[in-house]
Amino acid sequence: MSENKIIVTAGKVGADMDVVACVIAYSELLKLEGKKSIPVIPGEFTASVTPNTLVWANNYQNNYESDGSEDFVIVDISDPDYCPDFVDKNKIIEVYDHRYGFQDYWKDIIQDRAHIEIVASCGTLIWEEFKKRGKSNNISKNSAKLLLASIISNSLNFKTPLTTDRDRNAYAELKEITGLNDDWVGGYFAEQEKMLEKDFKKYFIADTNIYKIGVEQFVIGQIELWDATNLLKEKKDEIHEVMEDYKSFPWIVNILNIEKGFNYIYSNSKEGRRLIEDKIGLTFKDNIAITDKLLLRKHLTKILRGI
Secondary structure, eight states: OOSSEEEEEOOSSOBOHHHHHHHHHHHHHHHHTTOOEEEBOOSOBOTTSOHHHHTTOOSOBSOOOOOSOEEEEEESOOOGGGSOTTOOGGGEEEEEESSOSSHHHHHHHHGGGEEEOOOSOHHHHHHHHHHHTTOTTTOOHHHHHHHHHHHHHHTTTTTSTTOOHHHHHHHHHHHHHHOOOTHHHHHHHHHHHHHHHHSHHHHHHHTEEEEEETTEEEEEEEEEESOOTTHHHHHHHHHHHHHGGGTTSOEEEEEEETTTTEEEEEOOOHHHHHHHHHHHOOOOBTTEEEOSSOOOHHHHHHHHTTO
């Protein structure tokens, strides 16, 4: 690997728990190997990054000014269009992501340094790197806690269809290191709900992004709640205020009801509803469709792209 300093970073918007964990933990791994590394987390935090998890995130930067002497590692992202502006795409030396779509692009450029595999959490891939490279006994408790939180967050407490035994094994191993028990999980999701109640629009804006679906651009907002039964009754006006900025695009809001194990997909965008009906086979009633299982936005974009 490069002897230049290495900037570990992620997508330019919407820093969720997986982003925070992977950026910080992988930068730590590089430092354990004697390399110069700087973790950079651009973009607003989503509600999945709670105050009690953020205290474990030390010594990262929110932005970076390139001086031309660095290489880059990107985590929890593989679409080059979503890299931060400070990233020189020609100097990306490694990629870690857990969604398909750009694996062939990166394999052509960096060969086996493109680690793109279907698991629930990119945090699982980063923990596996600690083990492969003989540093699992050296990981800090804070990085272990962040990775554990990323697995719980991205697997929605192991309820998403993309959860694998690799995620479960990684969680069990990190749990031993951190000393966190299963009671922590309920508290984590409860803390997310409190954050959304306190400042719904802020976190909804942070978790709303534009995606390419074929040649079209498609907007997906996401809200993750333990119990989302009453969300649309209580927050529909605020949702519409935010989505007004995206009215020229087809759009949906993906609302996860984690306790019940399904999603509400909401949209008053005719084209947004059509894409969901055509590609996913759901039917809308009063602008709401209901899935039969939990689907994160990354799962929806995968299906919409036909991957």
